[in-house]
Amino acid sequence: MNQTISKKVVQLSHGGGGKEMNHLIKDLFFKAFDNPILRSEEDAAVLHFNGDVAFTTDSFTVAPLFFSGGDIGKLSIAGTVNDLAMMAAEPQYLSCSFIIEEGFEIAKLKTIVESMAKELKQSGARIVCGDTKVVPRGCADGLFINTTGVGRILQKGISVKSVTDDDVIIVSRDIGRHGAAILMAREGLTLDSELTSDCATLWPIVEQLIAANIEIHAMRDATRGGLSAVLNEWALASDVEINVHEEAIPVCDEVRGLCELYGFEPFDLANEGTFILAVPKKSADATLEIMKRFCHCEQAAIIGDVNQNRKGKVILNTPWGSTRYLDLPQGELLPRIC
Amino acid sequence: MIALTELYKGFRDPEVIRSLAKEIANYASLVDGSVNIMEVCGGHTHTIMKYGLNQLLPDNIDFIHGPGCPVCIMPKERIDHAAALASLPNTILVTLGDMIRVPGSKGSLANYRANGCDIRPIYDPLDTLQIAIDNPNKTVVFFAIGFETSTPMTAVLIDQAEQRQINNLVFHINHVLVPPAIDAVMADPNVKVNAFIGPAHVSVISGAKVYRPAVTDYNTPVVVSGFEPVDVMQSILMIVKQKAASKAELENQYSRSVSEDGNLAAQKMVNRYFKVRDNFRWRGLGPIPSSALMLREEYAHRDAELVFAAHLPTDEIDDHKACQCGDILRGLCKPKDCKVFGRGCTPETPLGSCMVSSEGACNAYYRYNGVTE
Numbered sequence: 001m002n003q004t005i006s007k008k009v010v011q012l013s014h015g016g017g018g019k020e021m022n023h024l025i026k027d028l029f030f031k032a033f034d035n036p037i038l039r040s041e042e043d044a045a046v047l048h049f050n051g052d053v054a055f056t057t058d059s060f061t062v063a064p065l066f067f068s069g070g071d072i073g074k075l076s077i078a079g080t081v082n083d084l085a086m087m088a089a090e091p092q093y094l095s096c097s098f099i100i101e102e103g104f105e106i107a108k109l110k111t112i113v114e115s116m117a118k119e120l121k122q123s124g125a126r127i128v129c130g131d132t133k134v135v136p137r138g139c140a141d142g143l144f145i146n147t148t149g150v151g152r153i154l155q156k157g158i159s160v161k162s163v164t165d166d167d168v169i170i171v172s173r174d175i176g177r178h179g180a181a182i183l184m185a186r187e188g189l190t191l192d193s194e195l196t197s198d199c200a201t202l203w204p205i206v207e208q209l210i211a212a213n214i215e216i217h218a219m220r221d222a223t224r225g226g227l228s229a230v231l232n233e234w235a236l237a238s239d240v241e242i243n244v245h246e247e248a249i250p251v252c253d254e255v256r257g258l259c260e261l262y263g264f265e266p267f268d269l270a271n272e273g274t275f276i277l278a279v280p281k282k283s284a285d286a287t288l289e290i291m292k293r294f295c296h297c298e299q300a301a302i303i304g305d306v307n308q309n310r311k312g313k314v315i316l317n318t319p320w321g322s323t324r325y326l327d328l329p330q331g332e333l334l335p336r337i338c
Numbered sequence: 339m340i341a342l343t344e345l346y347k348g349f350r351d352p353e354v355i356r357s358l359a360k361e362i363a364n365y366a367s368l369v370d371g372s373v374n375i376m377e378v379c380g381g382h383t384h385t386i387m388k389y390g391l392n393q394l395l396p397d398n399i400d401f402i403h404g405p406g407c408p409v410c411i412m413p414k415e416r417i418d419h420a421a422a423l424a425s426l427p428n429t430i431l432v433t434l435g436d437m438i439r440v441p442g443s444k445g446s447l448a449n450y451r452a453n454g455c456d457i458r459p460i461y462d463p464l465d466t467l468q469i470a471i472d473n474p475n476k477t478v479v480f481f482a483i484g485f486e487t488s489t490p491m492t493a494v495l496i497d498q499a500e501q502r503q504i505n506n507l508v509f510h511i512n513h514v515l516v517p518p519a520i521d522a523v524m525a526d527p528n529v530k531v532n533a534f535i536g537p538a539h540v541s542v543i544s545g546a547k548v549y550r551p552a553v554t555d556y557n558t559p560v561v562v563s564g565f566e567p568v569d570v571m572q573s574i575l576m577i578v579k580q581k582a583a584s585k586a587e588l589e590n591q592y593s594r595s596v597s598e599d600g601n602l603a604a605q606k607m608v609n610r611y612f613k614v615r616d617n618f619r620w621r622g623l624g625p626i627p628s629s630a631l632m633l634r635e636e637y638a639h640r641d642a643e644l645v646f647a648a649h650l651p652t653d654e655i656d657d658h659k660a661c662q663c664g665d666i667l668r669g670l671c672k673p674k675d676c677k678v679f680g681r682g683c684t685p686e687t688p689l690g691s692c693m694v695s696s697e698g699a700c701n702a703y704y705r706y707n708g709v710t711e
Contacts, residue, residue: 257342262461263696319352320359320567322390324706 010104015134028110029130032117033096037128045128047093049152054089056080057148065112065142067185069177069196073112075272076145077119078201082221084125085203086275088158088210089151091125098130099144102137112143122201125149155210162217163238167278169304170287172205172297173198174250175227179269180258195254198296200273205294214287218278221271225329228267230276231314232328242314244304244326267316268329278306349566350389358571359394365575368582372398374530375577376523376669378516379485379537380407380697381565387702389567391574399574402531402669403699405519405623408483408512409436410667410691410698413621414655416512417442422649423479423510423642424455430473431457432466433481434488436695441688443655463491467498470507479642481510486548487539489513489612489631490604496611496633496640510642511632514618516540518629520552522620523668531669533577535570536562538592543608545600546590557586564592611637619654621691622664663690666699673703680704 013020030038037045060076070078081091096116100109120126127147177198184195202221209216218238220230227249235242251266259266273296279287284302291300316326348354366373377383383403386392392401405411421442424431431447438447438459451457456476460466463480470478482492492513499507516537523529536549541562549560559580563573573591580587590596611634618630633641643650657663661683662676673679673692683689685701692698 253341253343260342260346318390319350320355320389320394321352322393324388324390327705 008106010100010102010106010109010134012102012134012136015100015132021132024132028113029132032113033120033127033130035126035128037093037126038130045093045095047128047150049150052153052156053150054084054087054153055148055150056083057146058083059144059146061141061144062182063141064182064185065108067197068181070199070272071112071115072143072145073115074119074199076147077116077125078122078199078272079223080147080149081119081123081125082202082273082275084149084151085123085201085206086158086219086221087153088155088206088216088219089153090207091123091149091203092151093128093149094120094125095148096127096130097146098132099140099146100132100134101140101142102134104142109143119201123203125151155216158216158219160218160220160233160237163234163240163242163278163306164217164280165240165306165308166280167217167306168281168284168302169231169242169244169306170277170279170284170291171222171227171249171301171303172202172275172277172291173273173299174252174255175222175271175274176251176255176259176266176269177274178272179226180255182270183258183262193254193257195252195258198271198273200296202273202275205291205297208290208293209287212286212290214279214283214290216277216279219275221273221275223272224270226266226268226270227276228265228314228326228329231326234278235314236312239311240306240308241310241312242304242306243317244314245317247319248301248303250299250301267326281305346566349564349568351568354568355394355571358568358575362399362571362575362578363396365578365582366396366398369398369578372400373533373578373581374400374402374669375533375535375574376402376404376531377535377570378404378406378520379540380410380695380699380702381537381539382535382563382570383407383699383702384697385565385567385570387706390706391567391570394571395574399578403666404523404669405620405667406485406516406537407692407695407697408485408488408514409440409695410663411514411519411620411622412437412440412483412512412691413619414441414443414657415619415651415653417447418444418655419510419643419650420447420481421445421450421455422651423481423646424450424457426477426646426649428476429456430469430476430478431455431481432460432469432478433457434463434483435459435461436697437481437483439688440691440694463488463495464498466495466507467502467504470499470504474506476506478507479510480507481512483512485514485516485537485540486544487537487542489608490543490601493604493607493611496637497607499640500637508640508642508645509633511612513612513631514620515614515629515631517548517551518626519620519623521555522623522626522629524552524556526668526670528670529668531558533558533581534560535573535577536560538562538564538569538596541590541592541596541600543601543604546588546596546598547600550588553586553588559586560588562588562590562592562596564594620667621657622667658689661690663692663700666692673700674707676700
C-alpha cells in the first residue's frame with residue numbers, strides 16, 4: 001500500500017542520477033519534448049547559428065502553480081519565448097531545469113510538462129537540454145522551472161533606447177489580466193468571474209509584423225511591473241516623454257473591478273501575453289491591421305505618443321483633461337486598508 | 339450580474355466632471371479670499387491627486403491634507419509594539435496591507451518578516467480567525483488599525499473569537515477616531531482650514547452627525563463626501579456654494595449610503611467590545627485625549643497590550659528630525675515644502691509615515707503630482 005502511494009509522488013531518488021531519475025526523464029520529459037537533439041543525450045546540445053543570436057533566461061516560481069488561463073508550465077515556455085520574440089528573434093532552442101520539492105505529485109508534474117509541450121508548438125521552439133533536481137520537502141514551493149532560450153534575430157535595432165518622438169505607442173490587448181488572475185487565485189476570492197490570465201506565446205504575431213517589414217523601434221512584453229514599468233523604462237532609456245491617454249488603454253471589466261476592490265491600478269499589474277510597441281506613426285495602421293488578425297490582439301490600440309518635453313517621464317491624461325505621472329510601481333503590491 | 343464598472347462609471351463621467359469644474363469656478367468667483375478645504379481622509383487625498391482634480395479648480399481653492407490615514411498617524415512606538423509581538427516565539431502577527439511597510443525605530447514589519455518573524459498581511463480581518471484555527475499551538479496577534487470605518491470589522495472578529503472560543507487570538511488595538519483629530523487640527527492657532535470634506539465611509543458607520551460639532555465649533559462648512567471623482571467635485575461645489583452665501587452647514591453628498599445616525603448595529607457591536615481610551619499619541623499631532631479606542635476590561639484576556647505588557651517598549655519615539663509629517667498632517671505645509679521629500683524620503687525609503695501608505699499625502703504627491711508644475 002505504502003509503495004503505491006509513494007510511486008505517485010516525486011521522491012528524492014528521482015533526482016539522484018540513478019534508475020528512478022532515468023525513468024522520470026525518459027518517460028515524462030523525453031516523451032513530451034521529443035526531438036533529435038534532446039534524444040542524442042550528450043552532455044551538451046550542439047547548435048548551429050549564423051549571424052546575431054538573442055539569448056535570455058527566466059525562472060518561474062508562480063504560486064499557485066495552476067491558475068485560470070494557464071499553469072507554471074505554459075508560463076515557463078511562453079515567458080522565455082516571448083523574451084526572444086520581443087527582440088525579433090525567432091525562438092529556436094530552449095533549455096529547461098526543474099527544481100522539484102520532494103512529495104510533488106507526478107500527475108501534476110505530467111500535466112505541467114504536457115502544457116509546456118503544447119505551448120512549444122505555438123512557436124516551434126524546441127527544448128534541447130535540461131536538468132532535474134529534487135530538493136527535500138520544505139526547500140521549495142512545489143515546483144520551480146527555469147528556461148533559457150536562444151534564437152536568431154530577424155530584425156535588428158529593436159531597443160529600449162530606440163523610441164523616437166515620431167513614434168506611437170501600441171498595446172496589443174487589454175492589460176492586467178495575469179496579475180489579476182493570480183491575485184484572485186491567491187486571495188481565494190470567490191468572485192463570480194470568468195477572468196483568465198493572458199498567458200500566451202507572442203511569436204506568431206511578431207513573426208507577421210517582421211514579415212510585413214514593420215519598422216519596430218521598441219517592443220516589450222509587459223510582465224512584472226505591467227504597462228507602467230515598460231513605458232517608464234522606455235522614457236528613461238530613450239530620453240523622451242511618453243504621453244498616454246487613459247481612455248485609450250483597454251482594460252476588461254473584471255480587471256477594473258478587482259483593481260477597485262484592492263486599490264490597485266491595471267497599469268501596474270503583470271501580464272504574460274501582452275506587449276507594447278513603439279512604431280513610427282506612418283506604420284501604425286499597418287501594425288494594428290496585422291495584430292488584429294490574431295484573436296488575443298483584437299483589442300490592439302494606439303494608446304499614446306512620444307515627445308521631447310519632459311524627458312524620462314510618462315504622463316497619463318485623464319478623460320477630463322487633467323494629467324499625472326504614471327510612475328513605476330513600488331514595493332510589494334499590497335491590498336489597501338480601507 | 340452587474341459589472342463593477344457599471345457601478346462607478348457615472349461617478350467618473352468626464353462630462354459631469356467638466357461641468358462641475360465650471361460650476362465650482364462660477365461660485366468660487368463670488369467668494370472673498372481663499373477656500374482652504376481639509377480633506378480629512380487619505381482616501382480623498384488619493385482621489386484628488388490620482389484624478390488630478392486639483393488641476394481643474396480655480397486658484398482660490400486649496401486642499402490641506404488631513405490626518406485621516408490610519409497608517410500615517412501611527413507613532414513609531416506602536417510599530418515597535420508590533421515588532422516586539424512578532425518577535426515573540428510561537429507568534430503570528432496579522433495586520434492590514436500597508437502597515438507592514440511603515441518604519442518603526444528599528445525597521446519595518448517587512449524587515450522583521452524578512453528576518454524570520456511570521457507576519458501576515460491580510461485583506462479581510464476575518465481571515466485572522468482561520469489563521470488562529472489552523473495554528474492552535476501559536477499565539478495569533480491581530481494588530482488592529484483604522485478609523486471608525488474599520489473598527490466594526492475588528493469587533494466582529496473579536497465577537498467570532500469569543501463565540502467560537504478561539505483562545506489563541508489576541509488583539510493590539512490602534513483604532514482611532516476622526517472628530518478628536520479635527521479638534522486637534524483646529525486647536526492650532528496657525529491653522530488655515532476653513533472648510534472640511536468629511537470621509538463618507540466613517541459616516542456610513544457613525545452617521546453624518548459626528549461632524550455636527552465641527553460645523554458649530556469652528557463655523558466651517560462640512561460636506562460628507564464619497565470617494566469617486568464626481569463625489570469629490572460635487573462636494574467641493576457644495577462647499578463653495580456655502581462659502582459664497584457665507585453659510586456654515588453640515589451637508590451630506592454621499593446620501594446614497596450615509597444617514598444622520600449611521601449603522602446602529604455596527605455601533606452596538608463596537609460599543610460591546612471597545613471603550614474610549616483616555617489618551618492616544620498620534621504621529622505628527624502628539625497626544626490627543628479621547629481619540630482612540632481600547633478593549634473593555636471584560637476582554638482583558640484578549641488585549642495584547644496587557645497580556646504581553648512585559649515585552650512591549652514604553653518609550654515614546656519621535657520622528658526623524660527632518661521629517662515634517664506632523665506639519666503636513668496639521669495642514670501647515672505641503673509635502674513639497676519638506677526638505678527630505680523626494681530626496682532622503684521616498685516610497686522605497688520612507689522617513690515618515692506619510693510617504694509609506696498609498697493614502698499618505700507625501701506618497702500621493704510623490705506618485706502623481708508635479709506634472710503641471
